[in-house]
Amino acid sequence: MNQKRTRVLLPHPPPYWQSRLSYWLTVLAGVLIAIAVCLSIYMLIESWISGSITTNNRGPRSTYTLALQPRRYWFEFVWQSFWTAFMLAIGVFGLWIYRKGRVREQRPKRKRTSQ
Secondary structure (H helix, E strand, O other): HHHHHHHHOOOOOOOOOOHHHHHHHHHHHHHHHHHHHHHHHHHHHHHHHHHHEEEEOOOOEEEEOOOOOOOHHHHHHHHHHHHHHHHHHHHHHHHHHHHHHHHOOOOOOOOOOOO
């Protein structure tokens, strides 16, 4: 007997389709992370040019200058650079995960033309 005729087809679940809400929430999260990274990079460049940096803590903020407190200035600069790089890595990792999780579109195969 032919196996295709005797085999019982099993039901398969429908493929996952991302809803509009989850798509736009993902876009919003990506845009917010990108804005945060860009603003943090801007702050670092501006503090490097001006020679003074302000801490980002919740309590009273402190300002360190390169001329008066070089150790604290460079410590704060490296600390803020670390968190900027961390946010950038989270954004890139999130984009990678999002691209891996997406279902590829099924394109019809081209038919060969004989010449």
